[in-house]
């Protein structure tokens with residue numbers, strides 16, 4: 001397998017005086033799907049956002065695909081090209097059509113020809129199940145459709161890694177499945193993924209490893225079987241009992 | 247019997263009867279004081295209308311308008327060179343038609359509006375020769391439209407369009423003022439500088455001010471939010487200084503103080519100085535309008551843009567500015583309208599624009615006491631232009647409404 005895709009060593013992050021990440025150590029291998037869960041405010045978003053440097057870590061080391069994250073802007077932009085990210089609130093560009101949302105970065109960052117970018121974009125829209133929406137605007141789509149466009153937009157850059165930050169939390173219940181199906185398919189295709197989610201059914205189905213976060217630290221790491229049947233830590237047990245009750 | 251079992255009764259929304267009588271009753275005569283107000287204001291309006299109508303029809307000397315039309319619109323521009331102004335108009339009409347043919351939509355509507363306006367204008371009692379000159383504008387629009395339609399498939403026509411519009415500025419200058427192959431108007435014809443060109447100066451000032459102050463304003467707005475402290479400081483200082491001073495003061499400074507500071511050889515003439523001043527003034531307000539739009543962009547838009555690999559520059563150009571400008575179109579157009587009207591302040595620094603021409607007309611003994619007629623006419627001209635601008639802005643808003651959140 002060689003070098004891991006993502007290496008985090010002793011990663012710390014403060015917001016003012018607030019110590020949000022307190023020494024995160026973990027790695028993600030090529031093709032591995034890691035699911036992160038934990039209570040609200042435990043630092044899951046903050047951590048996943050340090051991986052593509054939407055947040056800057058203040059101590060420790062993060063290495064992505066062999067490149068260490070530093071202040072060097074060129075470095076950061078190079079890494080962001082290789083990492084796709086999907087947000088809880090979709091964050092589609094409302095002034096651009098669905099097709100333009102997906103082709104924007106390939107055209108301007110990868111410098112592809114428009115025809116090539118559009119061909120690949122249409123294939124991706126097909127893959128996420130909404131080929132007929134290409135010419136609509138984000139505001140005309142349902143939440144589930146918007147999130148699938150967001151996934152297609154991230155995939156259009158042909159990233160090596162995909163990050164998901166609670167991709168289904170802002171969705172109405174009847175739309176969660178259509179988005180999860182797309183993410184599962186992606187996981188099965190061998191994409192390296194880090195997914196923050198509370199969808200335990202999805203975790204059981206797709207995760208290679210589970211990570212439990214609490215108060216800015218990793219409390220427990222393990223395979224899904226271990227995690228669901230034999231959690232070691234009291235806080236993990238409590239969290240699981242709460243979340244599985246729902 | 248059986249019908250009622252098989253057909254489903256559809257509940258229709260109740261139809262609200264809204265005859266004119268009912269509307270009157272509900273809106274104007276609902277209570278006794280409402281009735282009083284209605285009758286009272288009607289009486290006042292009627293009285294004013296009668297007084298004005300009487301004056302307008304019996305006492306007013308409307309002849310002053312057609313007799314001085316040339317003076318009001320183009321001032322001292324030499325008669326034998328008037329074709330150059332027409333040529334400029336035709337050029338703009340041609341380009342407008344061309345763009346309309348390429349894109350259809352709003353630009354075409356604007357082109358059609360202009361064409362329709364010229365046809366209406368030609369219906370007024372002008373001399374036949376003048377009518378032909380006027381109608382040729384509509385013809386240019388048509389020709390441009392045809393060219394645009396024919397070439398709309400080719401890629402080069404888009405580039406041609408952009409280059410034509412960019413070229414239109416120097417071309418206008420050469421056509422109107424002279425240079426290159428054309429004689430310089432003021433010198434060759436001994437009619438003084440271009441500071442006596444009437445309404446043409448209002449138009450030129452507005453167009454120059456509008457096209458320059460928007461990009462400068464955008465840069466200032468971005469500068470005010472820059473992460474570089476020096477850039478931020480300079481932008482903020484500029485915006486706040488300019489906004490703290492009335493335009494007329496700036497114009498006086500440009501006309502009286504600048505000559506003291508700058509040697510004659512480097513000193514731009516008064517019209518250029520006035521245009522620079524109004525641009526500088528308008529840019530500061532534009533910057534604040536744009537900043538309002540920038541502040542309305544959610545953080546998530548930046549993050550999504552960075553996450554797909556766009557740098558700061560591209561994020562600003564492709565994601566932030568388009569959304570920010572859309573959000574503040576009404577404010578920007580409002581700003582453009584006031585810039586247009588502010589060009590009448592040029593009159594205070596020895597520039598005879600439309601308003602300034604009034605004095606020249608009144609100086610003629612034949613037209614003494616026609617000040618009301620002149621001002622009403624000028625007000626009407628400005629109203630037409632400003633109303634068209636705000637109409638276009640409403641159309642833009644509506645067009646862009648598609649797909650907004």
Ligand SMILES: Nc1ncnc2c1ncn2[C@@H]1O[C@H](COP(=O)(O)OP(=O)(O)O)[C@@H](O)[C@H]1O
Nearest residue numbers: 015018020038039040041042043044045046047
């Ligand atoms: N930009 C910020 N400024 C200040 N505090 C923040 C910021 N972002 C997150 N936090 C704080 O950091 C903690 C972790 O946040 P987050 O990573 O969003 O948690 P999670 O995603 O696990 O719910 C929370 O207490 C939150 O209030």
Ligand SMILES: [Mg+2]
Nearest residue numbers: 044045046166
């Ligand atoms: Mg979160």
